[in-house]
Amino acid sequence: MPGPVVALAGGVGAARFLRGVAAAVPPGEVVAIVNTGDDHPFYGVHVSPDLDIVLYTLAGRIHPERGYGLAGDSFAVVDALGALGHETWFRLGDRDFATCLHRTLRLRAGERLAAVTDGIRRAFGVETHVLPMSEDPCPTFVTLDGGRRVHFEEYLARDGAPDDVRGVDLSAARAARPAPGVLEAIAKARALLVCPSNPVVSIGPILAVPGIREALAAARAPVVAISPIIAGAPVKGPADRLLRGIGVEVSARGVAGLYRDIARGFVLDERDAALAPDIEALGVRTAVLDTLMRDTATSIRLAEAALGLAASLE
Amino acid sequence: MPGPVVALAGGVGAARFLRGVAAAVPPGEVVAIVNTGDDHPFYGVHVSPDLDIVLYTLAGRIHPERGYGLAGDSFAVVDALGALGHETWFRLGDRDFATCLHRTLRLRAGERLAAVTDGIRRAFGVETHVLPMSEDPCPTFVTLDGGRRVHFEEYLARDGAPDDVRGVDLSAARAARPAPGVLEAIAKARALLVCPSNPVVSIGPILAVPGIREALAAARAPVVAISPIIAGAPVKGPADRLLRGIGVEVSARGVAGLYRDIARGFVLDERDAALAPDIEALGVRTAVLDTLMRDTATSIRLAEAALGLAASLE
Numbered sequence: 001m002p003g004p005v006v007a008l009a010g011g012v013g014a015a016r017f018l019r020g021v022a023a024a025v026p027p028g029e030v031v032a033i034v035n036t037g038d039d040h041p042f043y044g045v046h047v048s049p050d051l052d053i054v055l056y057t058l059a060g061r062i063h064p065e066r067g068y069g070l071a072g073d074s075f076a077v078v079d080a081l082g083a084l085g086h087e088t089w090f091r092l093g094d095r096d097f098a099t100c101l102h103r104t105l106r107l108r109a110g111e112r113l114a115a116v117t118d119g120i121r122r123a124f125g126v127e128t129h130v131l132p133m134s135e136d137p138c139p140t141f142v143t144l145d146g147g148r149r150v151h152f153e154e155y156l157a158r159d160g161a162p163d164d165v166r167g168v169d170l171s172a173a174r175a176a177r178p179a180p181g182v183l184e185a186i187a188k189a190r191a192l193l194v195c196p197s198n199p200v201v202s203i204g205p206i207l208a209v210p211g212i213r214e215a216l217a218a219a220r221a222p223v224v225a226i227s228p229i230i231a232g233a234p235v236k237g238p239a240d241r242l243l244r245g246i247g248v249e250v251s252a253r254g255v256a257g258l259y260r261d262i263a264r265g266f267v268l269d270e271r272d273a274a275l276a277p278d279i280e281a282l283g284v285r286t287a288v289l290d291t292l293m294r295d296t297a298t299s300i301r302l303a304e305a306a307l308g309l310a311a312s313l314e
Numbered sequence: 315m316p317g318p319v320v321a322l323a324g325g326v327g328a329a330r331f332l333r334g335v336a337a338a339v340p341p342g343e344v345v346a347i348v349n350t351g352d353d354h355p356f357y358g359v360h361v362s363p364d365l366d367i368v369l370y371t372l373a374g375r376i377h378p379e380r381g382y383g384l385a386g387d388s389f390a391v392v393d394a395l396g397a398l399g400h401e402t403w404f405r406l407g408d409r410d411f412a413t414c415l416h417r418t419l420r421l422r423a424g425e426r427l428a429a430v431t432d433g434i435r436r437a438f439g440v441e442t443h444v445l446p447m448s449e450d451p452c453p454t455f456v457t458l459d460g461g462r463r464v465h466f467e468e469y470l471a472r473d474g475a476p477d478d479v480r481g482v483d484l485s486a487a488r489a490a491r492p493a494p495g496v497l498e499a500i501a502k503a504r505a506l507l508v509c510p511s512n513p514v515v516s517i518g519p520i521l522a523v524p525g526i527r528e529a530l531a532a533a534r535a536p537v538v539a540i541s542p543i544i545a546g547a548p549v550k551g552p553a554d555r556l557l558r559g560i561g562v563e564v565s566a567r568g569v570a571g572l573y574r575d576i577a578r579g580f581v582l583d584e585r586d587a588a589l590a591p592d593i594e595a596l597g598v599r600t601a602v603l604d605t606l607m608r609d610t611a612t613s614i615r616l617a618e619a620a621l622g623l624a625a626s627l628e
Contacts, residue, residue, distance in 0.1 A: 044358075044419050074390050080412030084437050086419075094408050098394030105358050105400075123398050 003221070004031045004129070005307065006189035010202020011038070011050045012067035012236050013228050013293075014195035015057030018128060020299030021193070022058060024307060027127035031185045033212075035197070036113070036132045037140035037173055037205030040153045042090045043081060045100035046107060049153065050202065051117055051132060052099060059124040067236060070095045089158045114179045131185065133206045136176035140201050141169035142242070152201055161238035165245025168200050173208035178215075186215040191310040194225035196291065196302075198234070199258050200242040207262070216262050222313035224265035224306050227252040230292060231271040253278050260284060265309040267291060267302070285313060317535070318345045318443070319621065320503035324516020325352070325364045326381035326550050327542050327607075328509035329371030332442060334613030335507070336372060338621060341441035345499045347526075349511070350427070350446045351454035351487055351519030354467045356404045357395060359414040360421060363467065364516065365431055365446060366413060373438040381550060383407045403472045428493045445499065447520045450490035454515050455483035456556070466515055475552035479559025482514055487522035492529075500529040505624040508539035510605065510616075512548070513572050514556035521576070530576050536627035538579035538620050541566040544606060545585040567592050574598060579623040581605060581616070599627060 005025055007018060009032045022030050038049040049068065056062040056070055063069045073093030082088040092100065099120060106116040113135040121130050142155040145164035155161060186192065197203050207213050216223055229252050234240055240250045248254045252268040256279040259266070266284045268276060269291040276286045287309040293299045319339055321332060323346045336344050352363040363382065370376040370384055377383045387407030396402040406414065413434060420430040427449040435444050456469040459478035469475060500506065511517050521527050530537055543566050548554055554564045562568045566582040570593040573580070580598045582590060583605040590600045601623040607613045 044415060044422070074388060074408070076388050076408035077391060077412045077415070080409040081416060084412065084416040084434065086416070094388070094390035095394040098391045098398065101358060101391070102395060102398040102400070108358070120398065 003188040003190035004029050004185060005191045005193065006031045006033065006185045007193040007195050008197075008203055008206045009034045009050065009054055009195045010197030011035075011053040014050070014197045014202070015054045015062065015067075016293040016299050017195045017226060017302060018054060019057055019296055020293070020301070020303035021307075022128045023296060023300045024303040027058075028129070031129040031131060031189075033131050033133055033182050033185065033206060035202045035205050036134055037138050037170065037201060038152050039137070040139065040151055042092060042100075043078070043086070043097070044104070045097065046104045047090070047092065047100045047153075048103065048117075048132070051130065052096065054130055055117075055121055055124055055126055058126045058128050058130075061124065069093045090153065112180075114181060129185075131181050132179045133182060133212070134173070134176040134209050135179045138173040138176045138205055138209070140173070140205055142201075142245075143167040143169060156238065161241055163241050163244075165241050168204065168242060168246060170205050170208040173205040174210065176209050178209050178211050183211055183215045186212070186219050189219060189221045191307055192216060192219055192221045192223040193306055193310070194223060194259060194263060196226040196228040196235070198228060198237055198239040198242065199255050200239065200246055213262060222264040222310055223259075223262050224267065224310045224313070225256070225259045225263040226267040226291065226302065226306055227255050227269060227272070229255055229272075230269040235292065251275060256282060256284055264313050265306075267306050267309060285309065317502040317504035318343050318499060319505045319507065320345045320347065320499045321507040321509050322511075322517055322520045323348045323364065323368055323509045324511030325349075325367040328364070328511045328516065329368045329376065329381075330607040330613050331509045331540060331616060332368060333371055333610055334607070334615070334617035335621075336442045337610060337614045338617040341372075342443070345443040345445060345503075347445050347447055347496050347499065347520060349516045349519050350448055351452050351484065351515060352466050353451070354453065354465055356406060356414075357392070357400070357411070359411065359418045361404070361406065361414045361467075362417065362431075362446070365444065366410065368444055369431075369435055369438055369440055372440045372442050372444075375438065384409045404467065426494075428495060445495050446493045447496060447526070448487070448490040448523050449493045452487040452490045452519055452523070454487070454519055456515075456559075457481040457483060470552065475555055477555050477558075479555050482518065482556060482560060484519050484522040487519040488524065490523050492523050492525050497525055497529045500526070500533050503533060503535045505621055506530060506533055506535045506537040507620055507624070508537060508573060508577060510540040510542040510549070512542060512551055512553040512556065513569050514553065514560055527576065536578040536624055537573075537576050538581065538624045538627070539570070539573045539577040540581040540605065540616065540620055541569050541583060541586070543569055543586075544583040549606065565589060570596060570598055578627050579620075581620050581623060599623060
């Protein structure tokens with residue numbers, strides 16, 4: 001079956017997985033549809049955390065330890081802003097800042113987010129196609145104890161992802177339109193993957209955009225999701241706190257339940273093999289392997305397993 | 315006589331002179347009224363070249379060789395913007411960028427330029443008061459052979475200050491209002507100085523703002539100007555090309571002629587001592603000394619000479 005491999009993607013986990021997908025198949029045949037619910041203006045520039053994590057990772061320029069930002073970046077701008085009295089809890093590197101400033105200037109000039117993202121992709125020499133889920137503002141808010149409502153980046157980067165999550169507000173995404181190319185890519189995909197990303201605040205916003213869930217259901221290719229939870233804990237990030245916050249079990253089984261209406265296949269870690277029967281009981285085919293992406297080789301192995309499961313479902 | 319020492323100021327020459335003034339008298343008793351005709355948006359931020367040169371110099375943080383920008387600054391942002399396809403002939407350093415971004419964000423939030431400038435002054439620990447000549451946009455344009463009209467920063471930084479100047483367009487300054495505090499400072503000054511700045515594109519715009527020339531004429535203190543031309547050449551910058559472009563002799567005499575209706579005193583270099591009688595013949599008292607500011611000590615000596623001439627004119 002021709003057509004691209006299309007993957008719904010958040011940040012670090014997705015980026016590492018996409019690195020594997022783009023090695024397992026020709027990278028120009030891969031389309032990442034990326035969460036923009038984390039997008040936020042900082043220091044007057046349009047920051048798109050997940051788009052940039054994906055692009056920087058695929059360009060081989062991601063900061064290896066942090067998983068976001070550019071390797072070797074400096075922080076002169078943010079430190080100088082701090083000396084001028086600005087809050088600087090969002091530590092945007094200088095070169096990273098330039099990416100976001102470029103995005104802001106192009107948007108201000110009337111270019112749309114998908115086109116701007118594609119320009120950045122080309123400038124970074126990335127062959128994988130990277131689409132924002134939407135060009136409309138889709139801020140994700142987290143509601144905390146006492147009703148306090150904060151943007152996701154405030155929750156994560158400023159407040160350190162506290163545990164008192166009461167709910168996640170995706171109403172902006174629910175009122176947004178898919179970016180140009182998103183529904184078309186899903187329709188013509190030869191495989192549809194849900195990256196091992198935070199199901200609540202990374203994949204959740206993508207699925208909340210009207211039309212995307214329907215497009216997945218109508219697509220000719222089956223959807224295969226990869227669990228971001230290994231042995232009851234996220235590899236990175238606050239997925240545990242957010243899953244608990246919306247009343248979902250922090251496990252591969254909990255995530256599979258969230259995806260049961262869209263996914264026909266589910267890849268989970270061998271440490272969670274005991275959960276596979278429960279997931280199969282949901283009507284979802286499973287594949288079990290070591291899913292921890294330590295390097296490109298393990299990313300490729302995981303991508304191949306997911307693509308293999310997708311092929312078996314056709 | 316109480317009251318501040320008030321100086322009309324452009325960029326590098328003014329900043330070096332003000333360093334001397336602020337050492338010769340208590341710095342909190344000095345007010346610099348600074349040209350904003352060079353202000354221009356670059357990379358989406360409001361760049362105020364002369365305001366920042368003055369502030370950085372008085373803060374002791376100016377790049378010593380360039381005379382603009384911050385010592386030890388890096389250029390990660392501008393280089394990264396270049397990689398994304400932007401023109402980068404205006405080499406704004408990262409920390410310098412932060413100053414301009416701060417200015418932009420404050421202006422966007424509704425703060426006015428004088429207040430923003432004062433905030434930057436305090437953040438940099440500068441005691442000398444620094445006022446923009448105007449809070450209105452006052453772009454200076456240079457007209458070149460063939461009628462080509464470019465912003466002054468395009469003329470200077472992009473085009474390398476070519477020699478084919480046909481005229482200088484100060485029409486924006488002529489339609490601007492003085493910034494709050496400017497006319498008041500002039501009125502109550504105990505001494506009024508015109509810094510050794512480019513008379514055409516640094517002092518010219520200040521004098522073009524309606525009300526400033528009149529305030530100088532009505533002030534109780536005499537005006538003393540310092541020649542930016544030594545031995546027929548500017549110490550720095552394209553004053554020679556701009557003076558020729560408006561048909562004025564490139565000499566201390568030419569500059570004194572430009573200021574004859576406002577200045578009662580004129581400080582010129584000992585290399586130009588032979589011109590002093592011609593300048594005195596304009597009805598302007600002169601002081602002659604080595605005016606080249608090699609370091610703070612020579613800046614102080616020049617400031618003291620100018621203040622001494624001003625005192626002798628009272």
